[in-house]
Amino acid sequence: MSSDRSKLAFxxxxxxxxxxxxxxxxxxxxxxxxxxxREKVGVREYETSFANYAVFFNEPLYWNTFARTAYMSIxxxxxxxxxGFPIAYYIAKLTRGRTKTTLFLMCLIxxxxxxxxxxxxxxxxLRETGVISNVLQYLGLIGGPVExxxxxxxxxxxxxxxxxxxxxxxxxxxLDSLDDSLIEAGYDLGASGFSILRExxxxxxxxxxxxxxxxxxxxxxxxxxxPILLGGKDSLWFTGLIYSQFITRFNWExxxxxxxxxLGLSSLIVFVGLKLSRQSLGKTMAQ
Amino acid sequence: MSDIPDLECRSISKSFDTFKAVRDVSFxxxxxxxxxxxxxxxxxxxxxxxxxxxxxxxxGGDLLIKGKSVLDVPPNKRPVSMVFQHLALFPMMNIGAxxxxxxxxxxxxxxxxxxxxxxxxxxxxxxxVADRPVSSLSGGQKQRVAIARCMVLEPDVLLLDEPLGAxxxxxxxxxxxxxxxxxxxxxTTFVYITHDQSEALVMSDQIAVMNHGVFEQVGTAKELYYExxxxxxxxxxxxxxxxxxxxxxxxxxxxxxxxxxxxTLLGLNAGHGLSxxxxxxVFVRPEAVRLSRKSSDVxxxxxxxxxxxxxxxxxxxxSQLILRDQMTGAEMNVALPxxxxxxxxxxxxxxxxxxxxxxxxxxxxxxxx
Amino acid sequence: MITGIxxxxxFKWAYxxxxxxxxxxxxxxxxxxxxxxxxxxVFPSLPWEGFTWAWFFGNDxxxxxxxxxxxxxxxxxxxxxxxFWVSLLAVFVGTCNAFLFVRHEFRGKGFLxxxxxxxxxxxxxxxxxxxxxxxxxxxxxxEDATGLWFDGLRxxxxxxxxxxxxxxxxxxxxxxxxxxxxxxxxxEEAALNLGATHWGAVRAVTLPxxxxxxxxxxxxxxxxxxxxxxxxxxxxxxxxxLTITMFDRLKLGSxxxxxxxxxxxxxxxxxxxxxxxxxxxxxx
Numbered sequence: 001m002s003s004d005r006s007k008l009a010f011x012x013x014x015x016x017x018x019x020x021x022x023x024x025x026x027x028x029x030x031x032x033x034x035x036x037x038r039e040k041v042g043v044r045e046y047e048t049s050f051a052n053y054a055v056f057f058n059e060p061l062y063w064n065t066f067a068r069t070a071y072m073s074i075x076x077x078x079x080x081x082x083x084g085f086p087i088a089y090y091i092a093k094l095t096r097g098r099t100k101t102t103l104f105l106m107c108l109i110x111x112x113x114x115x116x117x118x119x120x121x122x123x124x125x126l127r128e129t130g131v132i133s134n135v136l137q138y139l140g141l142i143g144g145p146v147e148x149x150x151x152x153x154x155x156x157x158x159x160x161x162x163x164x165x166x167x168x169x170x171x172x173x174x175l176d177s178l179d180d181s182l183i184e185a186g187y188d189l190g191a192s193g194f195s196i197l198r199e200x201x202x203x204x205x206x207x208x209x210x211x212x213x214x215x216x217x218x219x220x221x222x223x224x225x226x227p228i229l230l231g232g233k234d235s236l237w238f239t240g241l242i243y244s245q246f247i248t249r250f251n252w253e254x255x256x257x258x259x260x261x262x263l264g265l266s267s268l269i270v271f272v273g274l275k276l277s278r279q280s281l282g283k284t285m286a287q
Numbered sequence: 288m289s290d291i292p293d294l295e296c297r298s299i300s301k302s303f304d305t306f307k308a309v310r311d312v313s314f315x316x317x318x319x320x321x322x323x324x325x326x327x328x329x330x331x332x333x334x335x336x337x338x339x340x341x342x343x344x345x346x347g348g349d350l351l352i353k354g355k356s357v358l359d360v361p362p363n364k365r366p367v368s369m370v371f372q373h374l375a376l377f378p379m380m381n382i383g384a385x386x387x388x389x390x391x392x393x394x395x396x397x398x399x400x401x402x403x404x405x406x407x408x409x410x411x412x413x414x415x416v417a418d419r420p421v422s423s424l425s426g427g428q429k430q431r432v433a434i435a436r437c438m439v440l441e442p443d444v445l446l447l448d449e450p451l452g453a454x455x456x457x458x459x460x461x462x463x464x465x466x467x468x469x470x471x472x473x474x475t476t477f478v479y480i481t482h483d484q485s486e487a488l489v490m491s492d493q494i495a496v497m498n499h500g501v502f503e504q505v506g507t508a509k510e511l512y513y514e515x516x517x518x519x520x521x522x523x524x525x526x527x528x529x530x531x532x533x534x535x536x537x538x539x540x541x542x543x544x545x546x547x548x549x550x551t552l553l554g555l556n557a558g559h560g561l562s563x564x565x566x567x568x569v570f571v572r573p574e575a576v577r578l579s580r581k582s583s584d585v586x587x588x589x590x591x592x593x594x595x596x597x598x599x600x601x602x603x604x605x606s607q608l609i610l611r612d613q614m615t616g617a618e619m620n621v622a623l624p625x626x627x628x629x630x631x632x633x634x635x636x637x638x639x640x641x642x643x644x645x646x647x648x649x650x651x652x653x654x655x656x
Numbered sequence: 657m658i659t660g661i662x663x664x665x666x667f668k669w670a671y672x673x674x675x676x677x678x679x680x681x682x683x684x685x686x687x688x689x690x691x692x693x694x695x696x697x698v699f700p701s702l703p704w705e706g707f708t709w710a711w712f713f714g715n716d717x718x719x720x721x722x723x724x725x726x727x728x729x730x731x732x733x734x735x736x737x738x739x740f741w742v743s744l745l746a747v748f749v750g751t752c753n754a755f756l757f758v759r760h761e762f763r764g765k766g767f768l769x770x771x772x773x774x775x776x777x778x779x780x781x782x783x784x785x786x787x788x789x790x791x792x793x794x795x796x797x798x799e800d801a802t803g804l805w806f807d808g809l810r811x812x813x814x815x816x817x818x819x820x821x822x823x824x825x826x827x828x829x830x831x832x833x834x835x836x837x838x839x840x841x842x843x844e845e846a847a848l849n850l851g852a853t854h855w856g857a858v859r860a861v862t863l864p865x866x867x868x869x870x871x872x873x874x875x876x877x878x879x880x881x882x883x884x885x886x887x888x889x890x891x892x893x894x895x896x897x898l899t900i901t902m903f904d905r906l907k908l909g910s911x912x913x914x915x916x917x918x919x920x921x922x923x924x925x926x927x928x929x930x931x932x933x934x935x936x937x938x939x940x
Binding site: 129239 | 882
């Protein structure tokens with residue numbers, strides 16, 4: 001094997017990677033950033049400025065929506081963690097063999113299905129003429145139909161549902177790797193269930209918790225379907241603003257600036273999360 | 288020292304569905320004893336240990352520590368500590384936090400925890416490492432930290448679940464001595480389970496040999512080695528040549544027998560009331576057989592013969608010969624003394640061998656489960 | 657499994673109840689969607705009007721079933737075409753990437769690896785708009801410069817394929833790399849030793865070994881492509897894939913025909929998902 005041929009093979013392998021990353025990831029994002037710096041001063045006349053970003057900071061609706069999207073996403077992340085952790089612990093530590101596989105598959109299946117279908121399911125359940133309202137009326141718990149759609153709780157339900165898998169799977173993976181004898185050793189040395197959870201289980205599961213939280217946060221932040229369909233027209237989700245700037249108002253400059261702000265926020269959170277937990281991106285994403 | 292044993296099991300048993308892992312085991316361990324439970328894997332020793340620790344509930348019987356039944360005491364409240372097979376040191380804590388873990392659970396204040404942790408680490412020869420991560424320790428040091436982590440709580444009984452299993456051979460030899468020293472220094476009762484007879488023989492004051500959920504024999508290392516009560520013990524502790532034979536007659540304590548090869552042997556009736564015609568299993572230790580180039584040297588022994596050297600398995604101090612009895616064709620392993628006398632012995636040579644009737648242990652065949 | 661920790665029976669029951677509730681929560685929306693696909697009513701809601709197959713096979717308005725509803729059938733075909741190309745491209749590039757990252761050492765490898773992972777942490781909608789902005793600028797520039805039309809760079813199926821490919825490739829790379837890492841290079845060396853050419857050894861030994869992972873990556877790519885919404889939404893032209901068509905219908909008000917489509921999607925997704933798991937399991 002000549003070294004020329006192995007060099008050729010190397011570059012043949014490198015080419016698809018570079019074409020993919022440069023034309024579909026790097027250049028589009030650089031381009032988007034340049035567009036976000038363009039200020040329209042006349043018909044097909046542009047100047048470079050931060051005007052689009054200024055618009056964002058001067059319009060309370062915009063940055064309120066931004067902040068709301070961020071804290072709703074944080075809330076959904078925390079909720080997903082709190083709900084998912086006991087489930088992951090149950091599957092990883094309290095079941096085995098076929099039961100374990102079955103429960104794990106039952107967690108997976110809903111997430112192979114399109115998010116649209118899942119959200120549609122929640123719409124049928126929650127709306128005024130929906131299943132839950134009808135059941136509650138039937139049970140006599142409420143007098144008339146109740147609209148449970150189009151509020152923050154509905155958005156939250158949908159977000160938690162949509163992200164659950166991405167929390168539960170990394171948690172199960174890390175908890176599975178926790179040696180049972182560590183938990184037994186903790187008991188043997190006199191610890192209560194709570195101190196074992198705090199001192200042994202959670203520290204061990206930290207990598208899973210971090211990667212789960214990062215993924216869930218990003219998915220919530222970048223979600224469009226759930227807030228629009230479950231939250232209604234006034235759901236005030238930042239991706240909704242981006243969509244309307246691009247598609248309805250055709251203001252690509254402002255839309256690009258919004259996109260960049262969202263990208264910035266999500267990268268920042270990923271970066272901070274990784275730094276806090278001293279994890280590397282590669283390791284976290286491989287979970 | 289009080290008469291109340293530190294640990295007492297009264298006909299304790301444990302069944303999993305239809306499988307009986309431990310059957311009516313009773314024993315007691317006096318204070319300060321190094322007590323080993325020796326048995327092959329699957330004999331129920333781990334189940335027994337986990338019952339003592341409280342991780343498994345016995346199906347029957349009682350378990351007493353310092354005279355008090357602990358059946359209803361959960362593992363985190365029992366005055367026993369356990370050194371796990373893979374030690375189970377907490378990787379998320381440094382050494383000091385590991386050792387101080389139990390004290391913190393008891394609510395001991397911080398300064399006292401630090402003081403006691405340092406003291407116990409010094410006792411195991413690891414002073415000043417409290418701030419280091421567990422991963423910085425060698426295998427043997429980890430072992431000592433695991434013991435320190437338990438001993439700092441001053442348990443009545445320390446349970447050890449084959450903790451040397453993961454170590455390499457050299458270190459294992461070294462740790463045997465060290466464990467024994469630690470035990471006598473702390474003067475705590477150790478209950479140690481292992482499948483490695485040499486670990487048990489070297490360290491223990493008392494050894495219980497366990498098989499199929501029952502104790503076959505409890506005794507000192509010497510008793511087990513020289514006077515095994517059952518065929519299983521004779522075969523499991525130490526090495527042995529094993530023959531099938533039929534009893535031919537008795538004179539006093541001596542048993543005359545004929546092996547399946549047609550060899551007549553004289554053996555010791557180990558109190559099994561054997562009579563003529565009984566099928567028996569016969570055990571002879573390779574190191575009990577004397578070798579000589581002159582047949583007159585072994586002529587005075589009750590069992591003797593001439594053997595053809597089939598093979599020399601040289602292994603330093605543990606070298607062995609495979610001999611074929613020239614008269615009967617029976618094959619035997621014989622320990623080869625490394626005094627230099629037999630250095631030039633080779634395949635095809637003929638040599639005389641013999642052993643005393645006391646070294647021939649006989650057990651009724653087929654009673655071994 | 658921990659057996660040794662005693663817990664109060666009350667706690668155990670509460671825990672079991674919680675787990676049960678959780679799985680009900682997981683199953684509820686999907687089960688609801690499926691059940692209402694068979695309701696003999698023009699709205700997917702209570703009351704239950706009786707069982708019908710009309711939303712699958714019906715051909716009389718307003719009961720037009722999935723199999724007679726042209727726009728939906730057309731969008732399923734569109735989704736299939738998109739998924740096919742995305743999967744093909746992603747598996748090809750993913751396999752190249754796997755060989756590159758597992759077999760080669762070169763300067764800047766770590767940096768390129770991080771870049772390769774980036775599509776995972778970029779929100780889908782941003783991937784969509786960045787590709788939209790870039791391709792439109794490119795199209796404008798090229799059209800100005802040459803006077804020709806470059807419709808492929810305007811919103812449409814080509815952009816949808818590229819947009820989905822841009823992040824699905826990362827998943828394909830991870831799945832195939834994981835498998836390649838387990839490959840014992842001495843097998844390939846043995847083939848070379850027995851006289852195979854370099855490419856011959858890869859084809860005869862390595863690729864068959866990688867095949868389950870490539871197939872699994874392909875199935876995952878099809879699944880992700882079929883259900884993708886965010887990126888597709890920004891790049892879609894006149895031919896809409898299934899999720900976009902369903903979304904437009906949903907906004908207008910839903911009929912049980914959407915439930916019927918969803919039911920089919922659920923069944924197909926679950927089967928594909930299980931297939932990908934089985935393929936990955938067979939690796940071991």
